[in-house]
Amino acid sequence: MKVVVVGAGYAGTLAANRLAKKVKSAEITVINPRPDFVERVRLHQQLAGTATVATPLASMLRDGITSRVGTVDKIGDGSVTLDDGTGVDFDYAFLAVGSTVQPMPGTVPVGTWEGAEPARVALAALPAGSTVTVIGGGSTGIETAAEVAEARPDLRVRIVGASVARDFSHRAYQRVRSGLERLKVDIVDDGVTEVADGVMHLRSGAAFASDLTLWAIVSGVPDLAARSGLQVDTEGRALVDEYLRSVDDERIFVVGDCAAVPGARFACALAAPQAAHAANTLARLIEGRRPEPYSLRYVARAVTLGRKDAVGQFTRLDDSLRRTCFTGRTAAVVKELASRGGKYAARTGTGG
Incomplete structure (x- = not known):
């Protein structure tokens, strides 16, 4: 066969x-x-x-x-x-x-290997004081913004999305946003209409300059x-x-x-x-x-906020959110174990 x-x-x-x-x-x-x-x-x-x-x-x-x-x-x-x-x-x-991913022109996609590698090279080349903008208020955008901010505290990092952390609710929602703020990530709840010549234009009419703009929306x-x-x-x-x-x-x-x-x-x-x-x-x-x-x-959804912090929120079987959440180092350890478990399951065929 x-x-x-x-x-x-x-x-x-x-x-x-x-x-x-x-x-x-x-x-x-x-x-x-x-x-x-x-x-x-x-x-x-x-x-x-x-x-x-x-x-x-x-x-x-x-x-x-x-x-x-x-x-x-x-x-x-x-x-x-x-x-x-x-x-x-x-x-x-x-x-x-x-x-x-289907990135907007003028951005570098981060949800695939083909995009993440050029983004890594571009990020490494940025001098101190540069601005990095992450477009996408979901898990990919949150984890990208947090990881960059923690790894490169010499940069200004901004995350832009119609409603950042909208995939969470109650205390988990607030905890994700406060975790980003702790890492000095600027949160902009707005939609993006265009990125051209290093300038990002928002639905509200505002515009921001950005030295590297990352597209973190999987679609x-x-x-x-x-x-x-x-x-x-x-x-x-x-x-x-x-x-x-x-x-x-x-x-x-x-x-x-x-x-x-x-x-x-x-x-x-x-x-x-x-x-x-x-x-x-x-x-x-x-x-x-x-x-x-x-x-x-479904069981839960979670995001990392750098290497030592994370937020997880339990869900019902149909993916609707429960109020219960877990945070901090405990959540970071759980998320890391889940990531390792995913690779282990794939290699051994023992998942499911």
Whole structure:
């Protein structure tokens, strides 16, 4: 049985490793645009120079799994076609290409490796007294602004968003904002209309000069599914059935950010359970057993505020916020353990 996994992030790597353990006869090929596994939840650390987040993919995959560096142009009809014109046939496939960013002109995106690396180089070259602006009031923006401010206290750091920390509520919301202020990050609750010639223009009519403007909003997914003729939602995510299979082709499992799972938001925390469930489902099908539907469950959401502080807020299973939160060093340790756990789960195939 031939299995192709497209994408080697948290979801793709975990799915490949879990399936290799469960189905010994599977010939698994992982196709990824780069030869490394990238810890996407740590890209803000890569940018700030506080961590290295790329690990050779060869050390992340189990023995017997074939890895191939390349970009898939199309998937369907039992085959994937790469942009160099070559193809790989499959009996089953896992589509795990994640999400992407669509940066505003004049900004450097930080939500992908391709953006974070140039941003790191640009940040390192800034002299003391320069201004760095982070656009995006969600988790990516908050963690980026905090990490840069802590790593480079000689810079002025500003975060701009329609409502910074809007993904939190009650005490957690206030604690995130006070944590940013403690790091001397200027908070601007406003929308951005344009960035041109080093000047950022806001909806309110205000304008700010910025030596480096970082785009920290994750939106949309790569268009591989749509380009391949699979049905997608308005964000480009492939429509799936209750077992995480494409509604157009039951041989294709879709996991992670690129899967249109009802109620799912873009979150690395969902990649592991989805990948694990899909791998389990394929194993059950091969054994002639009935598959079980995937059940979406949330636990909490959290952001780091530098290396020694963080804020986490518990959620209900449907992702609605509870009032309870945890903060400070305890939250930072929990967040760090969760980040390490994500990589460990992907490498061992034990997540979910």
